[in-house]
Amino acid sequence: MATALTPTPARTGGGRAKSALLTGALLLPASIWYLFLLVLPMGFVVAFSFGEKARNGGYTPAFTLDNYGQVMKGADPFLESLKLATAGTFLTLLVALPLAYFLATRAGSRKGLFVLLLVIPFWTSFLIRTYSWLIVLGRGNLGGFIGGLLGDPNFRLLGTPGAILLGLVYGYLPLMIFPLYVTLERMDRSLIEASKDLGAGRWATFRQITLPIALPGLVTGSILVFIPMMGEYVIPQILGYGRTFLIGNALVLDFLEARNWPLGSAKAVVLIATMLITISVYVWFVNRGRQARGVGVLGARPP
Amino acid sequence: MTTSLTPDAATASLAGSAGARAVARATTGVADETTPDVEIVDVTKRFGAVTAVDRMRLSISRGEFYSLLGPSGCGKTTTLRMIAGFEQPTEGEIFLDGKPIAGIPPYRRNVNTVFQHYALFPHMDVARNVGYGLRQRKVAKVEEARRVGEALALVRLAGYERRRTWEMSGGQQQRVALARALVNHPTVLLLDEPLGALDLKLRKEMQLELKALQREVGITFVYVTHDQEEALTMSDVIVVMRDGRIQQQGDPTELYECPTNRFVADFLGSSNFIAATVEGVDASSRTATVRSDRGLVLRGTVTDPAAAIAAGDAVTVATRPERLEVRPDDGAAPGAAPGWTELAGRIRQGTYLGDHSEYRVVTDLAGELIVRRQNTVGAGSALGGGPGDPVVVRWHETANLILVG
Ligand SMILES: Nc1ncnc2c1ncn2[C@@H]1O[C@H](COP(=O)(O)OP(=O)(O)OP(=O)(O)O)[C@@H](O)[C@H]1O
Ligand SMILES: [Mg+2]
Numbered sequence: 267m268a269t270a271l272t273p274t275p276a277r278t279g280g281g282r283a284k285s286a287l288l289t290g291a292l293l294l295p296a297s298i299w300y301l302f303l304l305v306l307p308m309g310f311v312v313a314f315s316f317g318e319k320a321r322n323g324g325y326t327p328a329f330t331l332d333n334y335g336q337v338m339k340g341a342d343p344f345l346e347s348l349k350l351a352t353a354g355t356f357l358t359l360l361v362a363l364p365l366a367y368f369l370a371t372r373a374g375s376r377k378g379l380f381v382l383l384l385v386i387p388f389w390t391s392f393l394i395r396t397y398s399w400l401i402v403l404g405r406g407n408l409g410g411f412i413g414g415l416l417g418d419p420n421f422r423l424l425g426t427p428g429a430i431l432l433g434l435v436y437g438y439l440p441l442m443i444f445p446l447y448v449t450l451e452r453m454d455r456s457l458i459e460a461s462k463d464l465g466a467g468r469w470a471t472f473r474q475i476t477l478p479i480a481l482p483g484l485v486t487g488s489i490l491v492f493i494p495m496m497g498e499y500v501i502p503q504i505l506g507y508g509r510t511f512l513i514g515n516a517l518v519l520d521f522l523e524a525r526n527w528p529l530g531s532a533k534a535v536v537l538i539a540t541m542l543i544t545i546s547v548y549v550w551f552v553n554r555g556r557q558a559r560g561v562g563v564l565g566a567r568p569p
Numbered sequence: 570m571t572t573s574l575t576p577d578a579a580t581a582s583l584a585g586s587a588g589a590r591a592v593a594r595a596t597t598g599v600a601d602e603t604t605p606d607v608e609i610v611d612v613t614k615r616f617g618a619v620t621a622v623d624r625m626r627l628s629i630s631r632g633e634f635y636s637l638l639g640p641s642g643c644g645k646t647t648t649l650r651m652i653a654g655f656e657q658p659t660e661g662e663i664f665l666d667g668k669p670i671a672g673i674p675p676y677r678r679n680v681n682t683v684f685q686h687y688a689l690f691p692h693m694d695v696a697r698n699v700g701y702g703l704r705q706r707k708v709a710k711v712e713e714a715r716r717v718g719e720a721l722a723l724v725r726l727a728g729y730e731r732r733r734t735w736e737m738s739g740g741q742q743q744r745v746a747l748a749r750a751l752v753n754h755p756t757v758l759l760l761d762e763p764l765g766a767l768d769l770k771l772r773k774e775m776q777l778e779l780k781a782l783q784r785e786v787g788i789t790f791v792y793v794t795h796d797q798e799e800a801l802t803m804s805d806v807i808v809v810m811r812d813g814r815i816q817q818q819g820d821p822t823e824l825y826e827c828p829t830n831r832f833v834a835d836f837l838g839s840s841n842f843i844a845a846t847v848e849g850v851d852a853s854s855r856t857a858t859v860r861s862d863r864g865l866v867l868r869g870t871v872t873d874p875a876a877a878i879a880a881g882d883a884v885t886v887a888t889r890p891e892r893l894e895v896r897p898d899d900g901a902a903p904g905a906a907p908g909w910t911e912l913a914g915r916i917r918q919g920t921y922l923g924d925h926s927e928y929r930v931v932t933d934l935a936g937e938l939i940v941r942r943q944n945t946v947g948a949g950s951a952l953g954g955g956p957g958d959p960v961v962v963r964w965h966e967t968a969n970l971i972l973v974g
Binding site: 457459467 | 702705
C-alpha cells in the first residue's frame with residue numbers, strides 16, 4: 267500500500283528505512299523505561315512469588331504455590347482496599363462530574379482561572395497537602411466543631427474511614443476532572459439545545475445526551491483514580507492513623523518488617539490481577555450498555 | 570413531482586395531525602384557522618450593547634413557507650432562537666398559536682428546529698435519533714417505530730434505521746435532522762441555514778425537495794438563509810432583514826419586482842442605481858418624473874406605497890441589469906421610441922458567464938450601468954469587440970423603480 271502511494275519506487279526503500287529508524291528513535295526512551303521499570307521488575311515479582319523466604323529474610327529460588335495459598339487465606343486486606351477504592355472512585359466521580367460540567371459549559375471566560383485554581387494546590391508536595399488535612403480535620407478544628415454540633419466530646423474525624431475517603435477524593439480529584447472536562451468541553455453545545463428542542467428537560471437531557479457522550483472520559487477518569495487508590499498506603503496511614511489494614515499495609519509489613527519477599531510478591535501479583543479483572547469487568551459492562559444502544563464500543567468511535 | 574417523493578401513508582399521517590390541531594383549536598376557542606401560527610409583536614433583543622433584533626413585528630401565517638433573508642449578523646438566528654425558546658426577548662411578545670410563550674422553556678414549545686450543523690446525537694443510530702422527541706413524550710415503542718419509519722420514508726431514508734449518523738453523507742444527515750423534527754408534528758418548523766454545508770448541486774436539489782415536503786406536510790416553515798436565490802426558490806413569503814430590522818416582506822415576485830428600498834433592491838438580485846431629484850408626481854398611477862444629477866430625465870414607478878414624495882425630493886432610480894438592452898453603436902442618431910431611454914456609452918468590461926454575459930457600460934448621463942444579456946445563441950450572442958467599444962444601452966420606463974432614500 268505504501269508503495270502505491272509513494273511516487274518514486276526508488277525512494278521508497280530508503281524512505282521506509284528512514285521512517286522505521288525515526289519510529290524506533292521516538293519509541294526508544296519509552297521502551298527502555300518500560301523494560302527496566304515495568305517489565306523487568308514485574309518479572310522479578312512474579313518469579314519471587316513462587317519462591318521461598320530465605321532464613322534471614324529475602325528470597326531463595328524455589329517453586330512453590332504456598333505463598334498464594336497463604337494469600338488466599340488472608341484476603342481481608344484485598345477486600346478492604348477494594349471497598350475503599352470503589353467507594354473513593356465513586357465519591358470522586360460524584361464531586362468531579364458537576365465540577366467538570368460547570369467548567370466545560372458554564373464557566374465562560376473564567377474557565378482558565380477555574381482550571382488554574384484547581385491545579386494550584388498540586389504545586390505543593392502531596393505529603394504536605396495530606397498532612398495539612400490533619401490540622402483541618404483535627405480536634406481543634408473541623409473534628410471538634412462537628413463534635414460540638416453533635417454534642418459528643420469523643421467525636422473524632424481523624425482515624426476514621428471517612429477521613430481516609432476525604433483524603434482520597436481530595437488527592438485524586440484532578441485525575442477524574444480532567445478527562446471528564448475534556449470530553450464535555452469537546453461536546454457540541456447544540457446537541458443540548460437539540461435535545462431540549464425535542465422535548466427533553468434538563469435532567470432528561472443530561473441523562474440521555476451529556477452523560478453518554480461524556481462516558482469515555484468518565485471511564486478513563488475512573489480507571490485513573492481506581493488504580494492508585496487500590497494500592498494507596500500513605501493517605502490511610504496519615505489520616506486513618508493506619509487503623510484500616512489495607513493491601514498497602516500488608517505489602518509494607520511483608521517486605522519491610524517480616525522480610526518475607528515471596529509472600530509480599532504473591533500479594534502484589536494478586537493485587538495486580540484484582541485490578542485488571544475489576545477494570546476489565548467495568549469496561550465490559552460499559553461497552554455492553556453502549557452496544558445495546560446501537561453505538562460502538564469505547565475507542566472504536568470516529569472523531 | 571411531489572407525489573413521487575413521498576409515500577402516501579406518511580403524508581396522510583402528518584397531514585392528519587395538522588387536521589387534528591385545527592379541531593383542537595376550534596374546540597378550545599383560543600385560535601382559529603386565521604390566527605397566525607407565530608406572531609412577533611414589537612420584539613427587541615439586545616445582547617449588551619448590541620441590538621440583534623430591533624422592534625420586529627411579523628405575522629407568520631399557517632402552513633406557509635417563510636424565509637428570513639439578510640446579511641450576516643442581521644438577527645436571523647436570534648429571531649429563530651427566540652421562537653424556539655433559547656433566547657428571551659428583551660422587549661415585546663411572541664405568540665405561538667395565539668398564546669403568549671414568554672417563560673415557556675424550549676422543551677414545552679410545540680416548535681422544532683433543524684440546526685445548521687444538524688446536531689445529530691452521535692451516540693444514537695438513525696432510528697433512535699429520529700425517535701428521540703417521541704420518547705420524551707413517552708410514546709409507546711411500537712408507535713415510535715411506526716412513526717420513525719414513516720418519517721424516514723418521508724425524507725426518502727426508508728431502511729436506514731440502524732445506520733450510524735456519522736457514516737452518512739451531509740445530505741443524508743440533513744434528512745435525518747429533518748425527519749427528527751417532523752416526526753413530532755410541530756406547529757412550526759424552524760430551519761437555520763440547513764443547506765449551508767452542502768455543495769451547490771445537492772443544495773439546489775434539497776431546496777426543491779424541502780419545498781415539496783413543506784407543501785405535503787402543511788407545517789409552517791420558518792427558514793433562515795443569507796442566500797437570496799434559495800429564498801426565491803422556496804418561499805411563499807420572504808422577509809428581508811438588515812441590522813435587526815425588517816426591510817420588506819412579500820412573495821418572491823413582489824420583492825424582486827417591487828423592492829421598496831435600496832437595500833432590498835441591492836440584496837435581492839442586483840440593481841443599477843441612479844441618484845435623482847423628483848420633478849413631478851402622478852399620484853393616481855404612482856409614477857414620478859425625475860431628473861438625474863447629470864440631467865437625464867426618467868419616468869418610473871414609486872414602489873413604496875407608504876412613501877409620500879413631492880417635487881424636489883431626493884430619490885434613487887433602480888433598474889435591474891436584465892431589463893437593460895445593449896447593442897453595438899451603429900452610428901445612427903439615438904432616436905428613442907416613446908417610453909424608452911436610449912444612451913450612448915462605452916464598454917468598460919465584458920464578462921462571459923455561460924448562460925449570460927455581463928457588461929459594464931460607462932454612459933455620460935447615467936454613469937456606469939451593468940447590463941445582462943442572455944446568451945440565447947451561445948457565444949455568438951456576445952457583443953463583438955472589447956473594452957472601449959461604443960455601444961447603445963436602452964431600457965423601457967417600466968424598468969425604472971423609484972426608491973425613497
Ligand atoms: N449570545 C450572543 N451574545 C452576544 N451577541 C450576540 C449573541 N448572539 C448573537 N449576537 C449578536 O447579535 C447579532 C445578530 O446575530 P445573529 O446570530 O442573529 O445573526 P444572523 O443573522 O443569524 O447572522 P449569520 O448569517 O451570520 O448567521 C450579531 O451582531 C451577533 O454578534
Ligand atoms: Mg445565523
